[in-house]
Amino acid sequence: MAHTALLVDDDQMTLLFLEQALHPTGVQALPTSDGQQAIEVLQEYTPIILFLDMLLPKVSGLEVLDFVLQNPHLNNMYIAVISAHDHFPSSIQLDRADAYFVKPLRLRDIRDVTQKAIDRHSR
Numbered sequence: 001m002a003h004t005a006l007l008v009d010d011d012q013m014t015l016l017f018l019e020q021a022l023h024p025t026g027v028q029a030l031p032t033s034d035g036q037q038a039i040e041v042l043q044e045y046t047p048i049i050l051f052l053d054m055l056l057p058k059v060s061g062l063e064v065l066d067f068v069l070q071n072p073h074l075n076n077m078y079i080a081v082i083s084a085h086d087h088f089p090s091s092i093q094l095d096r097a098d099a100y101f102v103k104p105l106r107l108r109d110i111r112d113v114t115q116k117a118i119d120r121h122s123r
Helices: 012-025 035-044 061-069 107-122
Strands: 004-008 028-032 049-053 078-083 099-102
Touching: 004 012, 004 035, 012 028, 012 107, 028 035, 035 049, 035 061, 049 061, 049 107, 061 078, 078 107, 099 107
Parallel strands: 004 028, 004 049, 049 078, 078 099
Antiparallel strands: none
């Protein structure tokens, strides 16, 4: 089965950028535009990486992280938090994240963390 990445952002341009960045890595993108959709996907799939915006409609990024923390099948998933703001509030949920990115995103950063997720999953 191909590796998958869950992309969660309400900005369509960010989703498109992430999808295009992932394409050469061979990781299949699962784009969603709100936190509720993200939780629904995580109930069915176990992606190797989650790209998660914090400010989302319906369900916040922190609530999505709560869901991840409460589900052991997601323990090995690499978490990359993305935000338009460079100040992240300290929280137990955010401490679980493996990487933090402030928009605008850089192609190399996305590919680097995706490779780290592939490596983690391969162990």
